[in-house]
Amino acid sequence: MNRLIPYSDEVYAYLLTAYIEGYAAVEVIVGLALVVFLIKGAGASRLSCRGTAVCLAMLWAWIGIGFYWHTYQPLNWAGTYFGWAALTEAVLIGAWGATTGGLRPDVGKAVPSHWAGLLGLVLAALIGPFMRLYSGDTVVAVQAIGVTPLATITATLSLFLLNRTRIPFWLFPLPVMLLVWESIRALVLFVMQDIVLLIIATVVLICLVHRLSKPGKSRL
Template sequence: MNNYVSYQLQDFIPFSADVYFRLLERINETWWPLHLLGLALGATALVLALKKRERLVWLLIAPVWAFVAVVFFMQYYAQLNWAGHYVGYAFLAQAILLLLLALAGFSRSKVSAANTSAVANSRPAAVAIGLGIALTGLLALPLMATLSGGGWWQAQVFGIHADPTAISTLGLALMLLRGWRLWLVACIPMLWLLLSGLTLWVLQATEAWLLFAVLAAALVGIAVLCRYPEKKA
């Protein structure tokens, strides 16, 4: 029993900060300029979310999650951590979930007239928080690499790397979804951000605090929406 108690968080991270950030560089060097397409898809999804075109948003985002699952996790991250393949399967499950959500055509508009005022009260706050989170994934996280001295080749970009993809998807979910569908879509992104945040914290990377801040903001947004449970028409 004492042997298990003696373990610390860093004992579960089988790589150093230098190795991890070199992995990011390798991914960026290999897949450039696909980053531009990823950013374009993310920006397009954000514009569509503001217009409440939910089905199109998830149709755009689902292939991105599948790409990150196969390329980021199974081809690269799994070289550092044996659990990378399993996380990749979780990202593939998220891609399938988003595709099913798009095909099913779930919409926040499917609420009763009696609940319209509740939606009106909750939506602006949720959209504001979600918009801020989505922009964090698209812009703030990539910029942090240069601000911390890592350079552009260590920048994490939506559609290529896991962290910005999870962050922006979480923001889009807050903008578009309510009730159990929000929890369903937000579960895997939030779990990954927690795991990645803890990993980066052990590696003493400044990005860890940004991931923790995103998690806190997302929980606030979900709490705001939970005040107004969705009612069927």
């Protein structure tokens, strides 16, 4: 694993701490935007849903450029390829969302799969700030939606699960590939916050696979 993860958990924590401090405002803005989107999204117009999908695509573009290329790549040569994967996902989400307006959550269903989706969003948004406030450490390997990969992957899969219609299958391979990598990294470095997010992301993914396996066509 030394060639795949040529750094220690301490180095990774310092990297994330400095990176998150520089972009804390993005985390706050994205969190507030998600609350508004979930409240208004189900009844929103196609135009606003198109705009939301484009915004989600921009977050993925930032993960590719801001995190993988400019922050993570100096630690790991694979960051270059992960960056391209994130940018490709940004293009796919943006193209699909802008043309169909199909990113439209439904938070009113009292079913376990929707509870899993909501839990995924809540954990992805709050576990990082919670750890910063209550860990007592000045250096914490935190995750934040729109700023770091794992929280963004978890939030994206959760939004897909909450969507009123089934998401196209071709939007899944790249987030799943990056999730596999994040799983390897988190387990090798044993970052507890990341392991919690991995568990909920896996549950959300299982629910999504179950939904996609059901007969019937998406209305998109």
